[in-house]
Amino acid sequence: MARDALAGYRGIMRPKLTLPPLPLILLLWLAGLGAAGQFAKIAVPFDLVRQLYPDAGAGQGWLLSVISLFGILFGMVAGLLTARYGCRRLLVAGLALGALMSLWQATQPAFALMLASRMIEGLSHLAIVVAAPTLIAQIAPEPLRNFAMTLWSTFFGVAFALVAWIGLPWAQTHGVAGLFLCHGGAMVMLAVAVWRLLPADETADDAENSLRPRDLLARHLSAYGSPRIAAPAAGWLFYTLTFVSLVAILPPLLPENLRATIVGVMPLTSIAVALLVVTPLLRHWPATGVAIAGFGLSALVLSGFWLGVATPVLCVALFATLGLVQGASFAAIPALNTSAQDRALANGALAQMGNLGNTLGTPLLLLVLAAWGTGALLAAVILIYLAGISLHLWLWWRRRRE
Template identity: 30%
Template structure:
C-alpha cells in the first residue's frame, strides 16, 4: 500500500483543500447570520418570527435540498453538481447583500440553503475518489473539522464584518470565496466519468412528498409564537407534515430508485448515531440562535464583541476535537458520546440559571462547558455513522445522514425560537405605551430597546431585558433536556463495540476495490 501511495499525485491534498473550503463556507454561513439578527431587526424592522425564518429558512432549504442532491450526484456526476451548488451559493449571496426587506433576506437565505444542500453531501462523496483506503480516514477527519470549525467561527467573523461594514457584508463575503472554491474544484478534483444509467426513473413523487412534509412541519412550528400550539394554523401544517412524511417513507420503501436508502437504518450504529445527532443539532442550533442576541441586546456588546464572546464555545469545541481522537479508542464511543452530552446538558443548565443582572463571566463558563460537550458528542458520533455508509452510492448515503442532522438544526431554531418568544412575551410589560410602540416592543428585544431609547423609558428597557433573559432560560432548559434524552439513548442503544464494528467494516472495505485517482487522472 505504501508503494501504491507513493505513485499518487500530491495534488490530492490540494483537492482536499478545495473540498474543505467548500464546506467551510457552508458552516460559516449557517451561523454567521446569528450575530446579524439584532442589526436586521433594527435596520429592516424584522420581527421575532422573521428572525426565526432568516435562520430556520436556510436550514429548512438545506434539509429538503439534500434529499435529491446525493442521488442526482450519483447519476450525473459529483463534481458537476458540486460546482453548480457552489455557483448557486455565490449568486444567492450576491442577491442577499442587496436585499432591502426582511422577506428578501429570507428568500436569499433559502436559496443559499439549496446551494449548501448540494455542496455538503457531494463534497463528502468525492473523498473516496481522491484518496485511497489508507488515507481516507485522515481526509474525512480534515473534512469533518472544516464543517465543525465553520459553525462557531461564523458569529465571530460576522461580528467583525458588522462592526466595519453594513449588514450586507455577511452575504457579500461569500462571493469571492465561492469563486475561489469553484475554480479550485474544477481545477483540482477528478473529472466525472461516464455515468452508468440503470434505466430507473428519478423519484419525483418522493421528492415532492419529502419536501412538502419537512416544509409543513417546520412552518407549523414557526407559527407557534403568534398562534399558540392549539391554533389551527399550527395544528393543520403539523398534521399535514406528519402525514406527508409517512407517505414519503412508504414511497421510499416501494420506489425502484428511492431518494434515500432506508435500509441503512437496519444498522444500529447508523440508526442511533443519526438520532443522537438530531438531538445534538437541535440543542446547539437553538443555543446559537439565542446567545448572540443575549450578548448584544442584553449585555450591550457590539456585533464583533458578541462574536468574540462566543470564543469560549469555540475553544471548548476545539479542545473536544483534540480529546475525542484518543478517548474513543480507549473508552469507546458508548462512553465518550454520553459524557459529552452530559457536559452539554450541564452547560445549558448553568446558562438557564442566568439572571438579568449577570455579567459575561458566568456565560463564558457555561459556554465553554457546552462547547466541550458538543464536540465530545458530535465528533465521534459523526465518525461512527460515516463508517456504516456503503462504498457505492456514497452520495445517497451522505445525503441521508446530512438531511437528518440538518433537520434537527432546523427544528431546533423553529421550536426553541418559539419557546424564547413565548417566554419573552410572558414577562414583558408594555403598560401605558401607545399601540404602535407596544407592538414594536413585543416584536423583539431590540425593538423594545429602540422604543425605550426614543421614549427615554428605562423601565421598559429593564422589563425587556428581564423578559428576554427569562425566555432564554426557558430555551436553554429545553436544550438541556434534549441533550439528556440523547445521552440516555446513547447509553441504552449505541452498540457496545461500535468502534470495533467500524474497524471491521473498514477492514472489509480494504479488501474491496477502491476508486483511486492516480496522478495522471487528476486534471492538469
Template identity: 30%
Template sequence: MTAWPRIFVYYLCGVFAAAQLGKLAALAPLISRDLHLGLAAMAALTSLLEVSGALLGGAAGRHLPRFGLQRGLAFAMLALALGAGGAALAQGVPLVTVARLCESLGYLVTVVAAPVLIATAAPPQRQAAAMTLWSTFVPVGMAFGAFAYAQAAGLSNWRWAQGLSVAVGLALAAGLLAMQAHTERAAPQPPAGPTPALRQRTGAPLWLLVASFGVYALAEVGLLALMPSLLTRAGLPLAEAGAWTAAAALANVPASVIGARLTRRPGFVPRALVLSLLVSGALYPLAFAFGAPPVQLAVAAVLTNLASGVFASLVFALLPRVAGSPDRLSLASGRLTQFGASGALLGPPLIGSIVERAGWQAAGATCLALSAVAAGLAWFSSRRPSATADSSARQPC
C-alpha cells in the first residue's frame, strides 16, 4: 500500500476516536433520561475520554513502540468498539463508567500512535502537510460524531446507536491488522538492535512546545465548553448556539490549510506560532463580552478558534523536528497528548469557575493571559536548538 492510503487510514482512526467525544454529546439527553443521571454526571462521563491521556500519555509514548504502533492502533480500535458495546449493555453508572474508561484507553493509544505512523509514512517533503491534516482530527471527528450518532439514535435508540462504534471500530481494526500482516510479509526481519523506547530523552524545545500546547488547550477548550451556555444566556436558542459552537470547532479545519501553507516558509513558522496565539488571545475578550449581541459573540468565538487553530496545526507539523529523531517521535507524541489532554480536562472547570466568581469578562481576560503565556513558551521553543537523541548530558524523562 502506498503512503497516502495508509495515511488516510490512520487519519480515519483519529476521526473515529474523536467521534466518541461528539457521540456522548449527542446521546447525553437520552442516556441521562434512561439511566437517571444528572448534568454533572454526564459531564464527568464525557470528560473521562481524556483521563487516560492526561495520566498516561507520556508512558504510552515511551512504551508503545515496543508493542508496535500499528498493532497498538488496531487494539485501540478494538478498545473503542468494546467500550461502546459495554455502554450499550449498561444498566447503571458503574458499567457506563468502565466502558468509558475502556474508550479512554483506546483514545489515548490512537492519539499517540496515529500521528507517529502518519509522520513515518509520509514522504519527507510532504510530512508537514500530512501532520497538519492530522491536526484536524478532533473537530472533524466531533462534528461527525455529533451528527452520525444523533441520526442513529433517532432511527432506533441510544443503545443501538452505540453499534455504530462497534461496527466501525471492528472494521478499522481488521484493516489495520491486514496492513500489519502485509508489512510483515514484505519485511519479515525486524530491525537489529534493542528497541530505543526505554532510552529516549526529551530536550527543552519539546518540553516548551508541549507546555505551550497544554496552555493553549486550557483556553481553547474552555471557550468551546462554555460557548453554548454563553450564547443561550445572551439570547440565542439552544439549537442555534449549538450550531455556532460546531462552527467554532470546525474553524480548525481551514486553519490547518493555513498552517500547511506556512510550513513552506520555515523561517516564518516561529513568528506564525506566536502571532496565531496573540491574535486569538486578543479575540478572547470579544468572545466573552457578555452583553454584546449574541451573533457578535459567536463570530468572535469562530475567529478565535480560526486563529488559534493555526498554532495547533503548526505544533503537529513541528513535532517530528522537535522530537530530534524518528526514534523519539513516539515519546514526543505521548508528551503532546499528555499536556493537551490535561489542558482539555482542566480548561472547562477553570474557565467556568472564573465565570462564576468574577464574570464573563474575567474569563476573557484569563484566556488572553493564557494565550500570552502559550505564545512565550512557543517562542522560546522555536529559539532553542533541538536536542539529539544521543545527547548524554540530558537526563531521561
C-alpha cells in the first residue's frame, strides 16, 4: 500500500527543472511542430512528392496515410512505453528517429524504401505526440497548465500553416529534398535541446507496465474502461472524424473567388479560439464541459445551412466552435488524470482515436456526399457531434458515480 502511495506521489509531483516552466513548455510545443511536420512535409507539397514517384499510382497516397495506421495500432502501446521508460527518453528517441528518416528521405530513395521510412516515421511521430504533452502536464504549474495544454492543441494547425507559408515556397525552389533536409535538421536540434534541458526521467514500475501481449490487452481494456483516461480520446474521435475531412471537402462548396482565403482562415480560426477563448473558459468550466459546448455549438452552426446562412460564414463559424473542442480535449487529460502514468495512457488513447478518426473520416463523409449530397453530408456531421456529446455525458455520469 505504501508502495502504491509512493507511485501515485511520483506521478503528480513536478520534476526538478533546469529552466523556468514556460521555456520548456515552448520547447515541447516546438517538438510537436516537428511531429506535425511529418504529415505536413508530404501533404502540403503533395504534387511535388508525387512527381518523384510517377509510377506508384494510387500507392502515392500511402506516403501520407501510413503514419496514421501506426497510430491506430500502437497508440496505447506508446503510452505504456512512456510510463515504463520515461517521457524524456521516449521523446528524444522519437525526435532522433524522425530526424534520421527525414535526412534519409532527402536522398530520394526508391518508392518502396520511401514507404518503409514513412512507416518507421509513424513510430517516431507517435512517440513525440504521446511523450511531449505528458511532459507538459508534469512541468506546467497549476496556473499555467490550462494555457499550456491549449497551446499544445494548436501544434498541428500551426505546423501546416508554417509549411504552407514557408516550406512550400522553399520546396518549389529547392525541391522536396530541401524541405526534408530542413525538417531533419530541425528535429536534430530539438532532440539535442530536449536531452540537454529537460530533467531526467524518474524510474518507472516495470511490472505495472509490462509489454507482454496478455498484459497489453489488459491495459487497453482497463484504460478504455476508465471514464477518466478514455474521456479525452472519446471526444477526440468524433472531432477528428470531421476536422481534416471538412478541410478537404468544404472548399469545392465555396465561391471560387473566396476559396483560398476561407481555406486559410478556417484552421487559423480554430487556433485563435483554442488559445484566446478556451483558456479563460477553463477557469470557470470543466474541460469536458467546454468540449461538449464546442460540439453543441458546432452542430448549431451547421444547422444554419437549412436557414440560408452563406457557406463562407458557416465554414469560418464552424471551425471557430471546433476550436473549443480542440483546446478543451487536451486540457481534459491532466484535469481528469492526476498521475503521470494515467496521463501517458490518456495521451496514447487520444493519439489512437485521433488517427482512427483521421483515417475513417474523409472516406466516410465523401461517401455520404456522393450518395446524398451536401445536406446529407452536413446532417451526418451534426450526428457525429451529437454522438460526441452523448458519449461525453455518459462518461461524466460514470465519473459522478465513482
